[in-house]
Amino acid sequence: MPRTTRRALPAPSPHDLEIANEAPGQDEDGMSAAETARYIAEFTAELAYLARQTKLDLLAYLLDMARLEAARTVQADKRKG
Numbered sequence: 080m081p082r083t084t085r086r087a088l089p090a091p092s093p094h095d096l097e098i099a100n101e102a103p104g105q106d107e108d109g110m111s112a113a114e115t116a117r118y119i120a121e122f123t124a125e126l127a128y129l130a131r132q133t134k135l136d137l138l139a140y141l142l143d144m145a146r147l148e149a150a151r152t153v154q155a156d157k158r159k160g
Contacts, residue, residue, distance in 0.1 A: 112152065113152065116152035116156070117149070117153050119145065119146075120146050120150045123146040123149065127143045127146060130142060
């Protein structure tokens with residue numbers, strides 16, 4: 080049985096660490112976790128639709144699960160704020 084090689088993950092650069100320290104709760108593009116979750120919810124809904132149209136049922140299901148989790152995150156953020 081052939082061995083699979085593992086790729087090493089790159090270490091964060093000093094620039095990445097500066098960005099993370101400057102804007103807590105936001106990514107490098109300035110999006111908050113709630114904004115990111117909202118985008119993911121919308122995008123996965125579209126992808127799930129496409130998957131269903133082409134009879135990729137398992138993929139559609141998994142995308143729907145991702146959409147629901149993202150929507151849950153958005154709702155939790157609304158309750159906090």
